[in-house]
Structures are given as structure tokens and as C-alpha cells.
Amino acid sequence: MPAEVITQEAGVRQLSYAEAIREGLGQAMEADPRVFLFGEDVGVYGGAFGVSGDLLRRFGPERVIDTPISELGLAGAAVGAALTGMRPVLEIQFSDFVTLAMEQIVNQAAKIRFMFGGKASVPMVVRLPGGSGTGAAAQHSQSLEAWFAHVPGLKVLQPSTPHDAKGLLLAAIDDPNPVLIFEHKLLYKTKGPVPAEAYREPIGKAVVRRSGRDITIVGASIMTLRAAAAAEKLAGEGIGTEIIDLRSLRPIDFATIAQSVRKTGRLLIVYEGVKTMGIGAEIAAMIAESDVFGALVAPIARLGGADSPIPYNPSLEKASVPQEDDILAAARRLMHKRKR
Amino acid sequence: MQIPAADSATAAAVREKPALQRGELSALDDATLRAALRRMHLIRKFEEVAEQSYMRGLVHGTMHLSIGQEASAVGSTLHLRPDDYILSTHRGHGHCIAKGADPARMLAEFFGKETGYCRGRGGSMHIADLTTGNLGANGIVAGGLPIAVGVGMSIKAQKQSRVCMVFFGDGAANEGAFHESLNMAAIWKLPVVFLCENNKYGMSMDIANAMAVANVADRASAYGTRGITVDGNDLPAVAAAAKIAIDQARQGDGPTLLECKTYRLRGHSKSDRNLYRTKDEIEAWRQRDPIRRLQDELVAQQRIEARELAAIEQGAQHEIEEALEFAKSSADPDPAQLTRDVYAG
Ligand SMILES: Cc1ncc(C[n+]2csc(CCOP(=O)(O)OP(=O)(O)O)c2C)c(N)n1
Ligand SMILES: [Mg+2]
Numbered sequence: 001m002p003a004e005v006i007t008q009e010a011g012v013r014q015l016s017y018a019e020a021i022r023e024g025l026g027q028a029m030e031a032d033p034r035v036f037l038f039g040e041d042v043g044v045y046g047g048a049f050g051v052s053g054d055l056l057r058r059f060g061p062e063r064v065i066d067t068p069i070s071e072l073g074l075a076g077a078a079v080g081a082a083l084t085g086m087r088p089v090l091e092i093q094f095s096d097f098v099t100l101a102m103e104q105i106v107n108q109a110a111k112i113r114f115m116f117g118g119k120a121s122v123p124m125v126v127r128l129p130g131g132s133g134t135g136a137a138a139q140h141s142q143s144l145e146a147w148f149a150h151v152p153g154l155k156v157l158q159p160s161t162p163h164d165a166k167g168l169l170l171a172a173i174d175d176p177n178p179v180l181i182f183e184h185k186l187l188y189k190t191k192g193p194v195p196a197e198a199y200r201e202p203i204g205k206a207v208v209r210r211s212g213r214d215i216t217i218v219g220a221s222i223m224t225l226r227a228a229a230a231a232e233k234l235a236g237e238g239i240g241t242e243i244i245d246l247r248s249l250r251p252i253d254f255a256t257i258a259q260s261v262r263k264t265g266r267l268l269i270v271y272e273g274v275k276t277m278g279i280g281a282e283i284a285a286m287i288a289e290s291d292v293f294g295a296l297v298a299p300i301a302r303l304g305g306a307d308s309p310i311p312y313n314p315s316l317e318k319a320s321v322p323q324e325d326d327i328l329a330a331a332r333r334l335m336h337k338r339k340r
Numbered sequence: 341m342q343i344p345a346a347d348s349a350t351a352a353a354v355r356e357k358p359a360l361q362r363g364e365l366s367a368l369d370d371a372t373l374r375a376a377l378r379r380m381h382l383i384r385k386f387e388e389v390a391e392q393s394y395m396r397g398l399v400h401g402t403m404h405l406s407i408g409q410e411a412s413a414v415g416s417t418l419h420l421r422p423d424d425y426i427l428s429t430h431r432g433h434g435h436c437i438a439k440g441a442d443p444a445r446m447l448a449e450f451f452g453k454e455t456g457y458c459r460g461r462g463g464s465m466h467i468a469d470l471t472t473g474n475l476g477a478n479g480i481v482a483g484g485l486p487i488a489v490g491v492g493m494s495i496k497a498q499k500q501s502r503v504c505m506v507f508f509g510d511g512a513a514n515e516g517a518f519h520e521s522l523n524m525a526a527i528w529k530l531p532v533v534f535l536c537e538n539n540k541y542g543m544s545m546d547i548a549n550a551m552a553v554a555n556v557a558d559r560a561s562a563y564g565t566r567g568i569t570v571d572g573n574d575l576p577a578v579a580a581a582a583k584i585a586i587d588q589a590r591q592g593d594g595p596t597l598l599e600c601k602t603y604r605l606r607g608h609s610k611s612d613r614n615l616y617r618t619k620d621e622i623e624a625w626r627q628r629d630p631i632r633r634l635q636d637e638l639v640a641q642q643r644i645e646a647r648e649l650a651a652i653e654q655g656a657q658h659e660i661e662e663a664l665e666f667a668k669s670s671a672d673p674d675p676a677q678l679t680r681d682v683y684a685g
Contacts, residue, residue, distance in 0.1 A: 068511070309461075313672060
């Protein structure tokens with residue numbers, strides 16, 4: 001039971017991604033009476049993916065609120081509460097359903113501070129389980145993070161480890177802006193070291209997960225795990241891979257990417273969202289516009305989701321987003337390419 | 341049975357308190373009743389096989405079973421014509437079979453096979469069978485309601501005598517789409533039947549905590565349209581109420597919000613631990629199983645012999661077993677065709 005793990009001595013424990021988020025939520029609510037969690041089935045059910053777990057029992061129904069199925073209304077309620085002194089954390093049950101809440105997030109939350117001439121702020125957090133791989137098909141498997149990264153006024157995070165899931169959540173709750181955190185459904189059960197105290201990870205800073213001199217792979221969320229697995233195999237072939245985990249899409253840490261590409265001269269961008277018009281295009285363009293462009297020894301490569309909705313059939317579903325083998329193959333191809 | 345006034349605009353009819361109504365078996369002939377019972381069995385067996393296949397790891401993803409809600413699916417569609425439309429939900433196997441889909445192609449879809457209704461692309465939550473007027477299940481709660489408005493507009497524009505029945509749950513009635521759709525259908529007098537299957541919960545959310553009115557159908561008055569609430573586990577009652585709604589829609593009298601009060605005996609989906617309800621409650625509703633109830637009434641009123649009941653159930657069982665074989669032995673889709681059908685033309 002996670003509650004026991006959480007009450008152990010301070011220090012670093014192995015927690016799952018879901019447990020780490022729950023611990024962060026609990027610590028935020030303990031520390032700050034303005035923080036509350038609301039959303040569909042976050043209370044008695046413990047969250048569709050079990051993230052909120054026992055939080056209702058610990059904090060009661062005033063602070064862990066089961067809501068009607070009303071995504072637009074919920075997003076707006078988060079805006080209103082944030083605008084007037086609360087620190088709402090909203091769970092959108094599957095990130096796909098944020099499409100129903102777009103108005104309040106994009107027209108209201110993102111713009112209020114600017115439209116009001118800097119006189120107000122909207123410190124709200126939206127948690128969104130996203131991604132494919134569970135057989136949930138086209139309307140429950142999307143990766144929509146790039147949509148929001150296109151909106152000035154929002155911050156967009158994609159943690160890949162339990163450590164970052166907790167640290168970025170706490171930073172997001174502190175942040176005076178609307179922050180969207182895209183959690184990955186396949187990561188909830190993955191384990192990793194998580195410090196017991198309430199720590200923060202900086203928003204807008206990427207981390208280098210692995211150092212290498214031959215090729216840079218940039219990704220976020222589950223793609224960094226798949227890239228790490230591919231990098232092990234590449235190492236066996238004598239190829240040194242540097243992996244950059246973006247963690248934050250907006251703001252994006254271009255300096256860390258640029259520094260790595262300057263060293264390796266090869267860039268592969270891997271993301272689960274649809275390849276066309278996605279985050280890969282932005283990163284590639286940033287490199288192309290910068291003086292790092294001259295350091296490239298091969299064309300930039302992008303590996304993204306297929307130009308199709310996510311299919312139900314398991315083998316089609318796998319084929320529709322980058323897998324470890326796809327990353328491996330793309331990296332090998334890139335190693336054989338040279339810029340003319 | 342309370343018959344709502346044909347003129348939907350009369351405030352009096354609208355303000356009439358909807359009450360649970362009992363149905364009369366006598367309104368249905370023997371052949372119709374047998375067909376209805378067979379369909380209810382088909383739905384039950386289909387879902388039992390789907391559940392077992394899932395437990396055995398033969399299929400992935402999730403599924404939403406409507407076991408316990410068969411009278412609502414079959415009763416509401418009993419008086420629809422083959423060319424009438426339905427729009428369904430994530431809990432849509434029952435609606436699909438009730439409207440006449442082939443369980444074999446449905447199971448093939450559930451197994452992700454090329455022979456499935458959606459060629460393995462859609463899965464349990466997106467089964468559509470256009471040949472029987474089934475415009476698809478939906479993974480988005482209340483996703484079908486606005487579409488029904490458009491279907492109603494289309495029927496009207498093409499001067500057809502069709503009707504569109506859109507299914508949704510109690511939980512869906514709290515989405516903006518519900519309210520926008522009822523309003524548009526009412527002002528434009530569209531041939532739409534809004535069929536709410538109120539099974540008391542939206543996932544873990546008890547309807548008593550999710551809305552401040554006692555019945556979903558109470559909301560009809562806000563849109564100046566008819567609202568009827570029936571015992572959704574009583575097949576003749578559902579069929580009778582739906583007939584009124586369907587006839588009025590077809591006659592140009594606009595939409596009805598018809599609420600079937602029922603109960604899902606299984607969890608919301610595979611991950612449900614039933615933390616939000618009691619075993620006693622589930623057991624009490626099991627006693628009101630719509631299939632057993634219809635059978636008991638048929639026998640009590642001597643409309644059918646017990647021997648024949650068994651034959652109907654076995655026939656359904658046999659059909660589903662064959663469907664399972666078909667699904668298992670069908671071919672998987674080819675991943676090379678992944679991006680086919682993203683666009684038409
Ligand atoms: C827009 C949207 N929000 C949330 C969900 C997740 N979800 C799927 S079914 C469901 C409960 C729906 O309740 P109800 O409408 O009563 O239908 P029931 O499941 O009881 O048949 C929820 C919350 C969803 N699929 N779509
Ligand atoms: Mg319901």
C-alpha cells in the first residue's frame with residue numbers, strides 16, 4: 001500500500017510514477033490550504049488510473065472533489081478558483097477529453113493575465129493522462145501536448161520519471177501560471193527513486209539522461225525511456241548516444257539541445273504526437289535558425305506518430321507511434337547519413 | 341401509462357411529472373416478444389463472451405458491459421424501422437445488437453480483426469454498422485448528442501420519414517453537449533429521440549451527487565420538450581414509451597427526452613473495484629434482471645412455454661459461440677495499411 005511507503009523515513013524510496021504524483025499532491029495539500037484536487041472519479045474511485053488513491057480519505061470531500069462529467073465547466077471552475085486565491089489541481093480523466101475544455105484553457109486561462117494588463121494571474125494545474133499503448137483506441141490514446149505548447153500563456157510539462165512527476169507537479173502548483181502536465185498512462189506503474197521531502201524540479205529545464213558523442217536524441221515522457229533502451233543497443237555497436245529529456249515543452253530549453261547538437265552533430269527528435277506539425281518541427285526549425293546548424297554533419301531526423309488516429313488493433317497501435325526498434329533504426333540511418 | 345400531449349409546446353404537458361410506468365405485455369404480439377427476448381439473450385451472451393475473452397487475455401484495451409440493461413436497449417429500438425438511425429455510447433454492444441448488427445462481426449471488431457465492423461481500427465467503443473442505421477458507438481461521453489441534431493436536420497432537409505435515436509447515460513446529461521443538443525432539437529422540432537439510460541452512476545459518481553433534479557427527464561421542461569421516465573428493466577414499458585417518442589418524432593412533433601431507469605450489474609469497466617456501491621445494492625438489482633423478469637411475465641401470462649424459453653436462450657448461445665469462432669479465426673489487419681482511410685476520396 002503506497003500510504004506505508006510514504007510514511008517511511010525521509011530519504012529516497014522506490015515509488016511508482018502514480019505514487020510519486022500522489023505523494024506530491026498530498027504534500028502540496030498539507031502545506032497549503034489553497035490547494036485542492038478535483039475531477040471525474042478522483043475521490044471514491046481513487047482516479048481512473050489510481051493516482052489520487054487514498055487522498056479523499058486523507059483530505060476529505062471538500063479538497064478532493066468528485067465532479068459531474070463536465071470538462072468545459074471544470075476547466076472554467078479551475079480558472080475562476082485560481083483567479084480568486086485558490087490553487088486548483090484539475091484532473092482530466094484522459095487527456096483526450098481536454099478537447100471539450102479547450103475554450104476555458106485556451107481563451108481564458110492562457111490569456112487572462114495578458115488581457116488584464118498583468119493585473120491578474122491564473123495559478124492552476126491541469127493533469128492529463130495521455131498517450132497510446134493500452135488498446136483504448138482513437139478517442140482515448142492521443143498525445144495532444146503540442147497543441148498547448150502552441151499557446152502563449154500556458155506552460156506544458158511531460159515528466160518521464162517518478163522523480164520528475166513529483167518535482168514538476170510541486171513546481172507547477174507553486175507557479176503563478178496555468179500549467180498543463182501530460183502524464184503518460186504507460187508510465188504510471190514504472191518505478192524510480194523519489195526523495196521523501198517536497199522538492200521542486202525547475203520548469204523549463206531539460207536534463208541530459210545519457211551522455212554520448214555521436215548522436216543526440218531529444219524526446220520527452222515515455223519516448224526518453226524507449227530512446228534509453230535503444231541507446232544501450234547502439235552502444236553495443238559503438239555508437240555514443242546523448243539523450244535529452246525535455247520535461248518541459250513550453251518553455252523549451254533550447255540551450256541544452258543546442259549544446260548537445262554542437263557536440264554530436266546529429267539530431268534525432270522523437271515524439272509520440274503526430275509527426276506532422278508537431279514538436280519535432282519546432283525543434284528542427286530552432287536548430288536550423290541558429291548557428292548550431294553549421295555543426296550538423298547529417299540532416300535532422302524526426303520520428304513521430306503516424307499521420308492517423310490511434311487504431312485499436314494492438315499491432316496497428318504499436319505501428320502508429322515510435323517504438324524502441326523504430327528509434328534504433330532511425331538512429332542507425334542517421335549515423336550513415338552525411339550532410340552534403 | 342401517462343401519454344404526453346402530442347403538442348410538445350404545451351407547457352402543461354411539459355410540466356407533467358414524469359413517473360415510472362409499467363408496461364403491458366398485451367401491447368406486443370408473440371413474434372415481437374420472442375424476437376425481443378432473443379435479442380436480450382444475444383446481448384447478454386455476447387457480453388459474457390466478451391468479458392471471458394478479456395479475462396483470458398485474448399483481447400486488449402477495455403470494455404464497458406451493459407449486463408442488466410438489456411431491456412432498455414431492446415425495448416427502445418423495438419419500434420424503430422430498419423432505416424431509422426441510432427447513435428450509441430461507450431456502453432453500446434446492446435444498442436448495436438438491438439438494431440440488428442451481426443454479433444460475429446462485432447466480436448471480430450472486439451478482437452481487432454480485419455473482418456470486424458471497423459476492420460479492427462475502432463474496437464469495442466467505436467462499433468458502427470451503417471447498414472442497420474447504426475451511426476456508431478462513441479468514446480466521448482455525450483459525443484453522440486450533437487451529432488443526432490445534425491442527423492435530425494438531415495432527415496428533415498431530405499424530407500425523409502426517418503427518426504434518429506441517440507443513446508446516452510445519466511452522466512452524459514451533465515455535459516454542455518446535452519443541453520445544447522436538446523435545445524436545438526426542440527426549437528427546430530427535429531425527429532430525434534434522446535434516450536437516456538440512467539443506470540444510477542456515471543463511473544463512480546452517484547447521480548444523486550451529480551445533479552440536483554430527481555430524474556434526467558425533469559430537464560426536458562427547460563427546453564420545452566417532452567420528458568418521460570420509465571422503468572428501464574421493464575421491456576414492455578420501455579417499448580411503449582419509446583413508441584410514443586418515435587411516433588411523435590416521425591410525425592414532426594419534435595424530440596422527446598426518454599429516460600430508462602436501469603442498472604449496470606458489472607463494473608464501469610475492467611478497472612472498476614466497485615468502491616462506490618454496496619453488494620446489497622447490486623444484489624437488489626440482480627433480482628430485477630430484465631431478462632428473467634420478461635421471461636417470468638411471459639410464462640405467468642401464458643404467452644410462451646418454459647420449454648420454448650430454453651430454446652430461445654440456447655439459440656442465442658449457439659449464435660454467439662459461432663461468432664466467437666469467426667472472430668478468433670479471422671485475420672489481423674495489415675500494419676502497412678495504417679494510414680488508409682484517414683481521408684475519404
Ligand atoms: C468527455 C468524456 N469525459 C469522460 C469520459 C470518461 N468516461 C467514460 S464513461 C464515463 C461515465 C459515463 O457515465 P454515463 O454517461 O452515466 O454512462 P454509463 O457509463 O453509466 O453507461 C466516463 C466518466 C469520457 N469517455 N468522455
Ligand atoms: Mg450511467
